[in-house]
Amino acid sequence: MxxxxxxxxxxxxxxxxxxxxxxxxxxxxxxxxxxxxxxxxxxxxxxxxxxxxxxxxxxxxxxxxxxxxxxxxxxxxxxxxxxxxxxxxxxxxxxxxxxxxxxxxxxxxxxxxxxxxxxxxxxxxxxxxxxxxxxxxxxxxxxxxxxxxxxxxxxxxxxxxxxxxxxxxxxxxxxxxxxxxxxxxxxxxxxxxxxxxxxxGYGEPPAWRTRTHPRRVVVTLGTRTLQLNGVPHVRRVLKACAQVPDTEIIATVTSQYWEELGPMPSHVRLVPPTPLHLFIDTCDAMVHHSGSSTMLTAATAGLPQLALPQWSDQFALGEQLQKSGAGLTLDDTTRQDDPTLIHNSVQQLLDQPRFRTAAEKLGQEITTxxxxxxxxxxxxxxx
Missing domain, CATH: 3.40.50.2000 (Glycogen Phosphorylase B;)
Incomplete structure (x- = not known):
């Protein structure tokens, strides 16, 4: 056929x-x-x-x-x-x-x-x-x-x-x-x-797969977020996540934006866009832009998620994720621009077992x- x-x-x-x-x-x-x-x-x-x-x-x-x-x-x-x-x-x-x-x-x-x-x-x-x-x-x-x-x-x-x-x-x-x-x-x-x-996309298991801290969070906000005047937003998110103790931050960012983002703490690793499925099993939570494929990839891996939607269907995705108990969403400018709120949200995802339990349940549903x-x-x- x-x-x-x-x-x-x-x-x-x-x-x-x-x-x-x-x-x-x-x-x-x-x-x-x-x-x-x-x-x-x-x-x-x-x-x-x-x-x-x-x-x-x-x-x-x-x-x-x-x-x-x-x-x-x-x-x-x-x-x-x-x-x-x-x-x-x-x-x-x-x-x-x-x-x-x-x-x-x-x-x-x-x-x-x-x-x-x-x-x-x-x-x-x-x-x-x-x-x-x-x-x-x-x-x-x-x-x-x-x-x-x-x-x-x-x-x-x-x-x-x-x-x-x-x-x-x-x-x-x-x-x-x-x-x-x-x-x-x-x-x-x-x-x-x-x-x-x-x-x-394609690639190979990255050399940095091995964790250097007790916990690891991946921040992947999509190339469109950066292209659409998003550098200050991404910088703010990364620095807020960096305040979570004992946690390594992996941030997938196109290399052309690294210099513009500025210096980051040593436990924030900027990496080129890398297929998530090559390292997601080493992570404990994900912060993302509420894109469908990104969210479903994290759900498949049973990861708690923080969604930061920007427009269109991303708001509904974040709301449904939060209703499921598998994550949180910050869906307006005021909350996304609050580093303390971002930090506290990531901290909750890591510290409160209910998020991991709900996320794993969602992942099990996907396997059926x-x-x-x-x-x-x-x-x-x-x-």
Whole structure:
């Protein structure tokens, strides 16, 4: 079977699909990934075959233009109420409109029998409708967006669907959900469980895997946090975490920002972005930006987490994590800018066993979910 995988032009939107792509290939399928050029480096990193379509979006550059006076997204963007989260699908509706004909040309040439796409890739639904083949959507994790956005897309893209000879925007044949059911929002439509398998890029076990202190915390706030005026925020977080006694801090930071961050205490180790699964087993807690893949990677390892969301679905993720008992979230500027509160939050995660107990329970729940390999077999033979 030929499977066309599609992604909106954000590499982290494609990352959750990578283990399923491997499973499909192992089950005998031909897999071709198509997306705008933004995603192609990750496609190559994953050892997959990619066909770029359209122009690079460079979403971070676009976002940066909306930020003022060196402020980060949390300081500039309005936090939408739950019923308005469909707004975050609009940019991907525009991208679908821009690229649909190029995608259709590629699909007609390659003739896939199945399409798998991320949760807001709407061109995939149009192509599936035109070619008469099923389309599977794959969520990123905690999902306050896709149901509402799909409802809006049916109106927004109605004219394009009609132009393509369709009665309307088709519905996904199935939605795969890597979020543990107990963590997912109760308002999100049920999906088909698929186990999160961490994919954080390639590398080798780092030389610093061996711990130098009784406890270790990893701080991984994502490259986008730094790019979007986040250096002062990251500096503040690292120095607050450094105040936790008897604890080594591992901070994944692109090397271009090390000098700007300034000197750090000796027990704060700045390291280049390193696949988390190569060292997460040596850690006791994680501090992160509330990104889906990062959170699920920590959950898979049974680690307590502190979430510092900046925008979009990150707030809902942090709230669900805190409700589960497996972590804490600081979700506004005032609290994120308070070093004492950050320090105390990390201290709680390390000192109070209830967080570790809840985190391990979440990790055990993830192990009960079907693997991407099992899901691939189902899609190829039973769909």
């Amino acid at each position: 030929r499977v066309l995988m599609m992604s909106t032009p954000v590499p982290t939107h494609f990352a959750p699909l990578v283990p399923l792509a491997w499973g499909l290939r192992a089950a005998g399928a031909e897999v071709l990934v198509t997306a705008q050029p933004d995603v192609m480096p990750m496609v190559r990193t994953a050892g997959l075959v990619g066909a770029p379509v359209g122009e690079k979006l460079d979403g971070d550059k676009h976002l940066l233009s909306f930020l003022t006076e060196g402020r980060r997204p949390l300081e500039c963007f309005t936090r939408f109420p739950p019923e308005e989260m469909g707004f975050y699908g609009r940019v991907w509706m525009d991208q679908a409109r821009t690229n649909i004909h190029a995608y259709l040309e590629l699909a007609r040439q390659w003739q896939p029998q199945l399409i798998v796409a991320d949760q807001v890739e709407y061109a995939s639904l149009l192509i599936g409708g035109v070619l008469g083949i099923p389309v599977i959507h794959h969520r990123w994790g905690v999902d306050p967006i896709s149901d509402l956005a799909l409802h809006e897309a049916r109106t927004e893209l109605a004219d394009l669907a009609e132009e393509l000879g369709l009665d309307g925007l088709p519905t996904p044949a199935q939605t795969l959900d890597p979020c543990p059911p107990s963590l997912q929002l109760p308002t999100t439509s049920p999906g088909t469980p698929i186990r999160h398998i961490p994919f954080n 979910m079907p693997t991407p390999a099992e899901t691939a077999e189902h899609l190829l033979h039973k769909l």
